[in-house]
Amino acid sequence: MRALVFEDGGLRVEEHRPEPEPSEGETLVKVRLAGICNTDLEIARGYMAYQGVPGHEFVGEAHGRRVVGEINAACGGCWFCREGLDRHCPNRSVLGILGRSGTFAEYLTLPDRNLHSLPDTLEDEVAVFVEPTAAAFEILEQVSLEAEHRVALLGDGKLALLIAQVLNPRCRLTVFGKHDQKLRLLRDTHTSTDTPTGQFDVVVEASGSERGFQQALELVRPRGTLVLKSTVAESAQLNLAPLVVNEISVVGSRCGPFEPAIAALASGEVDPRPMISARRGLSEAPAAFEQAQAPGVLKVLLDPAS
Amino acid sequence: MRALVFEDGGLRVEEHRPEPEPSEGETLVKVRLAGICNTDLEIARGYMAYQGVPGHEFVGEAHGRRVVGEINAACGGCWFCREGLDRHCPNRSVLGILGRSGTFAEYLTLPDRNLHSLPDTLEDEVAVFVEPTAAAFEILEQVSLEAEHRVALLGDGKLALLIAQVLNPRCRLTVFGKHDQKLRLLRDTHTSTDTPTGQFDVVVEASGSERGFQQALELVRPRGTLVLKSTVAESAQLNLAPLVVNEISVVGSRCGPFEPAIAALASGEVDPRPMISARRGLSEAPAAFEQAQAPGVLKVLLDPAS
Numbered sequence: 001m002r003a004l005v006f007e008d009g010g011l012r013v014e015e016h017r018p019e020p021e022p023s024e025g026e027t028l029v030k031v032r033l034a035g036i037c038n039t040d041l042e043i044a045r046g047y048m049a050y051q052g053v054p055g056h057e058f059v060g061e062a063h064g065r066r067v068v069g070e071i072n073a074a075c076g077g078c079w080f081c082r083e084g085l086d087r088h089c090p091n092r093s094v095l096g097i098l099g100r101s102g103t104f105a106e107y108l109t110l111p112d113r114n115l116h117s118l119p120d121t122l123e124d125e126v127a128v129f130v131e132p133t134a135a136a137f138e139i140l141e142q143v144s145l146e147a148e149h150r151v152a153l154l155g156d157g158k159l160a161l162l163i164a165q166v167l168n169p170r171c172r173l174t175v176f177g178k179h180d181q182k183l184r185l186l187r188d189t190h191t192s193t194d195t196p197t198g199q200f201d202v203v204v205e206a207s208g209s210e211r212g213f214q215q216a217l218e219l220v221r222p223r224g225t226l227v228l229k230s231t232v233a234e235s236a237q238l239n240l241a242p243l244v245v246n247e248i249s250v251v252g253s254r255c256g257p258f259e260p261a262i263a264a265l266a267s268g269e270v271d272p273r274p275m276i277s278a279r280r281g282l283s284e285a286p287a288a289f290e291q292a293q294a295p296g297v298l299k300v301l302l303d304p305a306s
Numbered sequence: 307m308r309a310l311v312f313e314d315g316g317l318r319v320e321e322h323r324p325e326p327e328p329s330e331g332e333t334l335v336k337v338r339l340a341g342i343c344n345t346d347l348e349i350a351r352g353y354m355a356y357q358g359v360p361g362h363e364f365v366g367e368a369h370g371r372r373v374v375g376e377i378n379a380a381c382g383g384c385w386f387c388r389e390g391l392d393r394h395c396p397n398r399s400v401l402g403i404l405g406r407s408g409t410f411a412e413y414l415t416l417p418d419r420n421l422h423s424l425p426d427t428l429e430d431e432v433a434v435f436v437e438p439t440a441a442a443f444e445i446l447e448q449v450s451l452e453a454e455h456r457v458a459l460l461g462d463g464k465l466a467l468l469i470a471q472v473l474n475p476r477c478r479l480t481v482f483g484k485h486d487q488k489l490r491l492l493r494d495t496h497t498s499t500d501t502p503t504g505q506f507d508v509v510v511e512a513s514g515s516e517r518g519f520q521q522a523l524e525l526v527r528p529r530g531t532l533v534l535k536s537t538v539a540e541s542a543q544l545n546l547a548p549l550v551v552n553e554i555s556v557v558g559s560r561c562g563p564f565e566p567a568i569a570a571l572a573s574g575e576v577d578p579r580p581m582i583s584a585r586r587g588l589s590e591a592p593a594a595f596e597q598a599q600a601p602g603v604l605k606v607l608l609d610p611a612s
Binding site: 080085088090142213222223228229230231235236237238239240241243244245246247248249250251252253254 | 386391394396448519528529534535536537541542543544545546547549550551552553554555556557558559560
């Protein structure tokens with residue numbers, strides 16, 4: 001099959017990569033469309049020391065149905081799996097991130113239980129956003145958000161714009177970004193390109209920047225909550241004294257539940273289409289990776305059929 | 307009155323410092339005994355840019371009763387005060403830390419509502435530990451601790467030894483310290499001077515060390531909770547990616563509730579007496595500060611009457 005491969009520090013397209021073999025309880029999925037996420041860009045810079053086919057956002061076909069898939073393939077037998085924390089199974093593989101060939105290919109494999117069927121009304125170019133939208137919904141699983149809560153979201157990248165759409169109907173949201181052009185995609189949302197100020201009950205850090213955490217700490221009120229969405233690979237110089245003095249709660253937040261994400265995309269509550277900057281063939285994947293890092297570019301989609 | 311004063315970077319004893327004047331709703335308290343806390347040592351190094359009489363741990367006398375007192379003097383009118391978060395009132399003064407003369411003196415003032423009467427059975431040398439014991443009980447307000455939870459406590463200093471006594475009956479605790487002599491004070495508690503290893507549901511960082519936070523992050527299980535007790539004034543180089551990937555919750559924790567602390571000290575559930583390294587006169591306070599920083603020394607008490 002055709003696949004994008006990251007190996008020895010470089011990205012290349014292979015035309016005759018062997019298809020991945022489904023183990024017992026797994027399904028071979030034909031990829032219809034895949035999305036490039038910031039984590040993929042980090043992987044191409046060495047994050048997680050991953051080698052192989054990257055990519056974890058996709059919509060595909062299996063058993064004659066269109067499907068999306070949860071990316072953590074858990075062992076099913078450990079304490080975490082028994083406690084319903086299978087996304088944290090220490091024995092897991094993760095699609096395109098850890099020990100499992102990813103979505104930038106014609107085929108992938110996932111455990112059957114990871115797959116979710118899609119409603120016919122949900123077109124591929126929207127469904128490919130289910131995985132990052134689920135990551136946005138994870139915040140609602142972790143923080144008990146109320147309509148009167150003042151919430152600040154730091155960031156205006158791909159993930160931040162999805163988070164904004166999930167949070168905006170549920171609280172008093174202000175999105176702080178740096179790019180007027182990206183913030184304009186958020187209709188009916190209070191946005192600002194000024195330096196963030198104020199006191200917020202909840203601050204969501206999704207800027208992906210090294211300074212984001214310290215800035216978020218300055219915005220959250222005493223006894224408030226800081227949700228950390230950015231995985232910044234680098235260490236940063238941080239002063240945690242305000243966290244203790246103000247008794248802040250910091251919550252790390254990663255992958256989330258697929259069902260509410262599918263529902264929100266199907267109903268149009270979350271509309272990612274204005275975020276699609278380009279749709280390119282898998283054969284152009286290395287150039288698509290370059291494009292995904294250019295200023296002003298949001299989501300770049302990869303079509304394995306071309 | 308006699309008082310220890312920190313000013314222009316130095317500590318000195320003044321014999322004729324004016325007594326603090328109680329405002330409306332405040333009481334003048336005669337100090338019977340005060341304790342030196344690590345925060346006081348930090349203040350003598352410039353923390354909080356505090357100038358004046360330091361000290362916030364005490365037992366005193368007011369209206370013919372023996373009393374202890376909560377250290378945050380709140381405004382009573384703001385949003386935080388109305389929400390019961392008066393320990394976070396942005397207009398507050400803090401005894402010996404922020405805008406309010408402290409306990410290393412013959413007299414102090416506090417709002418009436420901050421004072422708690424003591425049972426006769428609770429002797430001064432135990433009661434002087436109410437404030438830090440309350441800080442230990444704060445953890446129980448913030449984390450829903452269960453008997454089967456595996457909990458690691460990092461540190462064997464004054465605060466850590468109190469936290470250990472509060473937590474040990476309530477969970478499966480391991481205390482990781484560096485000083486066998488200090489850890490020996492914790493009877494019936496699992497302690498270790500080895501490099502901390504393992505996977506814990508909850509990790510309490512009370513080591514006061516710059517490396518403590520990163521070490522705690524390595525010990526807490528995915529979706530576990532890290533309680534941060536140390537206020538380290540300096541910034542440290544930190545990598546927060548594991549916090550996001552493992553969806554850790556970090557909770558800053560400071561002052562706590564006095565009632566359970568008084569009860570635990572009165573019942574003997576928490577026994578701080580083995581932690582008293584010295585009891586010295588207030589006139590020797592600068593030397594007592596030196597002593598409190600010496601290796602192996604735990605609590606140094608100051609008696610304003612001598």
